Amino acid sequence: MQLSEGDRAVNTVEDRIISTTALDVEAIRADFPILEVKVRGKSLVYLDNAASSQKPRQVIETINAYYRELNANVHRGIHYLSEESTRRYEAARASVARFINARSDREIIWTRNTTEAINLVAYSWGLTHLGPGDEILVTEMEHHSNLVPWQIVAERTGATLRHLPVDDRGYLRMDLLDRFLTERTKLFAFTAMSNVLGTVNPVADLVAAAHSVGALALVDGAQSVPHMPVDVQALGCDFLAFSGHKMCGPTGIGVLYGRRELLEEMPPFMGGGDMIREVHLDRTEWNDVPWKFEAGTPAIAQAIGLGAAVEYLSQLGMENVLAHERALVRYAMERLQDVEGVRILGPRPEDRGGVVSFTLGDIHPHDIAALLDAEGIAIRAGYHCAQPLHERYGLGATARASFYIYNTPEEIDRLAQALEKVKVVFAV
Numbered sequence: 001m002q003l004s005e006g007d008r009a010v011n012t013v014e015d016r017i018i019s020t021t022a023l024d025v026e027a028i029r030a031d032f033p034i035l036e037v038k039v040r041g042k043s044l045v046y047l048d049n050a051a052s053s054q055k056p057r058q059v060i061e062t063i064n065a066y067y068r069e070l071n072a073n074v075h076r077g078i079h080y081l082s083e084e085s086t087r088r089y090e091a092a093r094a095s096v097a098r099f100i101n102a103r104s105d106r107e108i109i110w111t112r113n114t115t116e117a118i119n120l121v122a123y124s125w126g127l128t129h130l131g132p133g134d135e136i137l138v139t140e141m142e143h144h145s146n147l148v149p150w151q152i153v154a155e156r157t158g159a160t161l162r163h164l165p166v167d168d169r170g171y172l173r174m175d176l177l178d179r180f181l182t183e184r185t186k187l188f189a190f191t192a193m194s195n196v197l198g199t200v201n202p203v204a205d206l207v208a209a210a211h212s213v214g215a216l217a218l219v220d221g222a223q224s225v226p227h228m229p230v231d232v233q234a235l236g237c238d239f240l241a242f243s244g245h246k247m248c249g250p251t252g253i254g255v256l257y258g259r260r261e262l263l264e265e266m267p268p269f270m271g272g273g274d275m276i277r278e279v280h281l282d283r284t285e286w287n288d289v290p291w292k293f294e295a296g297t298p299a300i301a302q303a304i305g306l307g308a309a310v311e312y313l314s315q316l317g318m319e320n321v322l323a324h325e326r327a328l329v330r331y332a333m334e335r336l337q338d339v340e341g342v343r344i345l346g347p348r349p350e351d352r353g354g355v356v357s358f359t360l361g362d363i364h365p366h367d368i369a370a371l372l373d374a375e376g377i378a379i380r381a382g383y384h385c386a387q388p389l390h391e392r393y394g395l396g397a398t399a400r401a402s403f404y405i406y407n408t409p410e411e412i413d414r415l416a417q418a419l420e421k422v423k424v425v426f427a428v
Ligand code: 7TS
Pocket: 050, 051, 052, 113, 114, 115, 116, 143, 145, 146, 191, 193, 194, 195, 220, 222, 223, 243, 380, 384, 385
């Protein structure tokens, strides 16, 4: 673990101004009812946004109204509620398509989350397109959900799984890309942003490199789509996976974007109702994409809720969301570095999103998290579902603070003050 040189913010006051002008944080905070909740008698400081974000009342009320006024199954009944539910469900798909600039709504498949979206590609595309001699390339900074499915596919197909290394500062080893990406590579699956290091990867360059050897590019957008502008046409990626619950939407809904030509020729992931056009006892004709991949009654209220979340974020402007988080992360890195004994993982603020993983002396991150919890501050401690990355840096576990649109510099001050208290408790 190393701290990069020249990380420190130079002008704290200016940072505060940036972070409070990119977004109207006070107005945003008023949209999130949970921020009024007292935790252990203290006002809540929610810094576990990389795990899941909080939900604005616009999303909560959309879901509530759906169940109160519209609830019915989609794509079946010829009755008002079913037709209106279907219309709203498909309108949410169109909102998501616009949000990531997909060419067509047909390129948006509803899944449960990022994990299911990646597994869909692994099982549908991976099992049918890979064999011995083929290679799948991932990176050392992947979340387990962009690693384990490829281990399973490699084992089943005889393909080889390779890992592009990270350097000591938390950047991908771009200098080694040519060595790892060869004509044997059939798929390059990588995260747009590390959920541990915060590193924002050069996605368009990585996609172009994959295409130059004839490989497909799958982007894990779980940490990018909620936090920065993402344009699938500009990036050129073949697949993009992300989760609704990390971007103000409900749990139980996620997205796989796929280029239409690829989706057309991929076999279904699961069989059942809704994904078929005709079924006979001995044969079945598949439905068109995207419904071919959506077997059974879907998460209707959740999809509509995600549609509301996407509209909410679009109104804020994703450039502003990114600017706000960049300012917060710069401030957080400065404040935490002032706490003696804190070591921060990952690159300089300009190259990262709103995630700061750290250790504090020899204090176990679970103890840090528990003591912060007593102060009303929610962070995450552990491997953050990226155990191989922790092994790469020789770390057992880390503590992680992660930010979103409603966080403030004052909350970061509270985090830093609470860490000083942790040190007192542990007599560090
Ligand atoms: N990929 C990345 C980069 C992630 O950060 C996560 C979740 C996932 C995939 C999986 O998303 P899911 O919605 O399918 O679970 N990351 C975290 C985290 O950092 N802490 O809890 C979940």
